Amino acid sequence: MSTPVTGGSDSGPPLLYVVPPTLQLEEACIPGTRQSIITTITNWLNSTNITSSKVLWLADISGSGKSAVARHIGYTTTQSNQLLCSFFFKRDIENQSNTSQVISSMAREIARGSGAIAAEIAQAGSLGEGAGYVEAFHSQITVPLSRHPPERPSLILIDALDESGTPDRRAHFLDALVREVPLLPATVKIMLTSKPAQDIDDALNKLSTVTVDDDDELEVYRLTFDVYGQDNRRDLRKYISHSFERIARLRRSNGFSLPEVWPSNQQKQSLVAHANGLFLWVTVAADYVACANDPEDALEALLALQNRPNPEAAIDALYKHILRSAESNPDFNFPTYYDILDLVLSAPNPLTLSELCATTKRDVGPTVCCLLPVLRAAPFVRIVHQSFREYVRDGKSAKLDSSFLGTPATNDAELPRSPIKAKSRQSSMGNNTVYPAFHLYVPLLSLFLVPLITPLQPRDQIDPNSVSQYPAARGAFGDIWRAKHLDGRDVAIKSIRLYGSLASLGRTNSKRADGVGQIDHPNVLRLLGICVFGGEIGMVSEWMPKGNVTEFTINHPNANKLKLCSEIADGLAYLHNEGIIHGDLKGGNVVIAADGSARLVDFGLAKLTEEALKFSTTSAQRGTTRWMPHELMNPAEESRAVITFASDVYALGMTFLEIYTGNPPFMEMRNDFQVMFAVIQGTLPQRPSPEASPQLINQMWDLMTWCWARNNERRPNAMTVSVMTRSLLLHNKEFGSQH
Structure with a gap:
């Protein structure tokens, strides 16, 4: 009997990617590394020899950099229009932790290629709901690709296949893969990555017995890293230089003095030896140094560790050192550590910091900050790598003291699933004081001080019973909640997601946020104060009952759009004149006041968040994609990928x-x-038709395209845009009235 595959091809996207993995360039290979293996994979893909292998399997030990290579190949093949589809398994994301969604997800990606193949895949998905793996793969992938074969060599990419559950749970998918590969067009190839696993090896071995046209043998191209080889050591050294140069640049920008050459060549060589061939070791070590109060002392402590005989022992020794360092921090709490570990390792999907606080009924923030080298905290709290999961669950091996052991290792199918039901904000807020100066627990103390503009006293409180049960809006940097101050005013609370290495931000951001607190302009929403909100920072401002500008213009189609644009430009010009970069400007971050004027919100949060997250050497790209210029997402512009006035x-x-x-x-x-x-x-938006946007005059469209100049130095500054929109407004008063 065949095992049914959950869902059809038209079911909702199973992935939690904010940015597709092939675009998470921070996790891809840095320039000049992995050149030999990337060339090998590229040549394999582009080979038109009919006898060449259809499947390439990159298999190596945990932490060797397989996923980075997969992302790099995914990116380059997307650029060359050769990537048909991809799936990146993640053990801590429910729909990416098993094979039940992989076929439907890949089919949806393939369907984006053309209208004809999309229609065929959609029909196959609707007719084949509940089909087994072989039937689903055949009807949704093999048949459509055979009827509409790609002209050029094209790739199906599957990363971390070993994270797809137990061998029993992925057996049906592997069986479908082996059965269908010989039937795929000659131009379709499949790349797999995983740790060496017997069941995967056994399944792929079956391909060697399958023949094409009873003549040519179909085999698997097996590829691995030489972790002790010269190429890998050279690449490790480049990665070490890249990672620590970023740390040095950021710490120096925050006033920390470091030697001109840091780390020294001798220290770099020692780091290579300690890494034992693992790129993961360098990543975690760099984050440990970045999070430390004194990076020089932290680096010396790492170099004092005893060299280990193999890669697994090396990463285990690093994890042990980091946990011992965390234990020595006065903010570290063992009961909280156990709670965090249990929830993070057993939850079906990643949890936010506020969800952890609500579930544990305690402030987990200080302990999370102590664990940042082995945890990622933005936007979800996740372990740095699956090897850390194995490390803290291995109770039989004396890997670490029993005090740090988490949930004992069991069969994944037997793991308890935490019933995460985040409590309402009313019951999880804790201290709801609005502070005239910002004071939290020690790891956040140096973040910033924001004085109030409206004189509220520390004794004044936000009524906890008035906080909305659900967010009124969600954004890239936090959620917005409606509440009442005890004096009767309606207020908005923006809970800010600042989960990076907060303890290390220093006074640079204190001055910046203090400037944010002092702003005063009719087109910028004024900050009333700051509160502690569900374990997060809450920025308190006046409630804007008319919503954001996009909602307002939809509800009021005759509103004077040029006037709104002029007011937004005025507000941005004011912020830039005050030295503040908005960083996340879009319609959702412009609100409409009671008098109908536009006011900017969420200004400066992107810069604060970016600097917090830069301490993590694997932080992902941030921003709101559809409003972002090319220099914030193009790998060729990596050195310039920071938010600017332009x-x-x-x-x-x-x-x-x-x-x-x-x-x-x-x-x-x-x-x-x-x-x-x-x-x-270089694609720009299409100009809307006059019927769709009757208020859009030629001069305004020309100004918009000027703002989108590819060379950021040729874009106008905000003051120029402000002056021009005001001038256009004076000469074009016929476009409706403001509601």
């Missing part, structure tokens, strides 16, 4: 377009993945 102006032009159309930019493109590559390739 990137704000680009987003300003996109916000203008959003106001005139009522839709996000690039509305004709179905997903952000397509938008990213369109923008990188």
